[in-house]
Amino acid sequence: MSSDSSSLLVFGNWRVRHAEPVPDALAQLQVVALPPGARIAARAAQMDCRESLPVIGHAGPDGWHEAPLGETAVCANIGVQAMPLAIIERCSATRGPSLRLTHLVDRADRHGTHFLAVPPSADIAPDDLCQRLWQAFENLHLVTNNYECFYTKGTAPAGWRLLLDEPSLDVHRLGEDWLDHLDTVPGSEFVSQLGEELQFACHDNVLCEVLPTSSGKAGWVNAALFTHKRKARVTDAFADIRAAISAPGGPPRTAIHHDERLTSSPEEHMALCLDLPLQSVLRWRRTEFVSGCESLASGHLFRLGFSINQSLDDTAPATLCSIDYLKTRGLDGARSISSDAEALAALVQSFLDLQRLRVRPMPTEAADPTFRRLCVAASL
DSSP: OOOOTTEEEEEEOHHHHTTOOOOGGGOOEEEEEOOTTOEEOSSEEEEOOOSEEEEEEEEETTEEEEOOTTOEEEOOSSOSSOEEEEEEEEEOOTTSOEEEEEEEEEEEETTEEEEEEOOOOOOBOGGGHHHHHHHHHHHTHHHHHOGGGGEEOOOOOOOEEEEESOTTOOHHHHHHHHHHHHHHOTTOOEEEOTTOSOEEEEEEEEEEEEOOOTTOOEEEEEEEEEEOOOGGGTTOEEEEEEEEEEOTTSOOEEEEEEEEEOSSOHHHHHHHHHTSOEEEEEEEEEEEEEEEEEETTTOEEEEEEEEEEEETTOOOOEEEEEEEEEEEESSSOSSOHHHHHHHHHHHHHHHHHHTTOOEEOOOOTTSOHHHHHHHHHHHO
């Protein structure tokens, strides 16, 4: 999202960001123009500060000083002496220029910096910028330092799934291309979730079908198998269990059990977790590129995945693109989760079109049973 021309970026010592005592010699702030491609929205902002940027002014214990015309600064996202601290707006006032704090940094990586919007506050006189910025970090330390305290979980819409007609796709390359595309879409409020841009997973799975019971329940249960490499427990087996179970006449209901330590076979453990009789119908392997995606406007976070799903019986693989809601940054999103999910799905669809990737319908009951089960398992 393009930013307002009055928005500026503040650099300073890392001690300011943690509201620690700052010696006067290190308390100088540098105010520069925003880097190209900066995206600023109602809930958050994200940008890559690795640029030579025009300097607007300097602020410190001795007040504000305008920068000489033509002064520039070579900036970075992480630096020992100076790092991005805040976004401010410079606005005109009756008694001279004033500043307004809009965002504080909460996360910085080598290749990007993420900011959170702060509640509206009184305008800041340029001479007071250094002290007011330190106070803002002190007052809002839970917001800017403890990310997990600043998330809520809304009602998740159904996951979005597309079956791609590309059985030999390189999902790692496709995921990298998606992240590159996301950085260049003009006017988009979606960005990769800084610090969690990508994960690469490769693991075995077991799919079970619910056996007939007097309750009439039916459905599917899948266990994603992995191990925790923790000292003496390096060989302990764990699983993420996902189930879609429906009662007679009702819609499927999803159940998820994370990090289940397996004390028996996956099939027995799944049956115990759900208190249902199960029959193993498929063993398969998933290779997936996963990236986090954030709406800067609403604070909704999504999981986007490209995966190759292969039966261990060597039937044709199923290649999927998936979107799932994760959580929301802050108390409430500026718009509904479903609206953001639809907008992100449209963005992904346009990316797939650019890649000339064809989409095929999900298999019907008449399709090959193994391939149909594979698509069911990969969609859970």
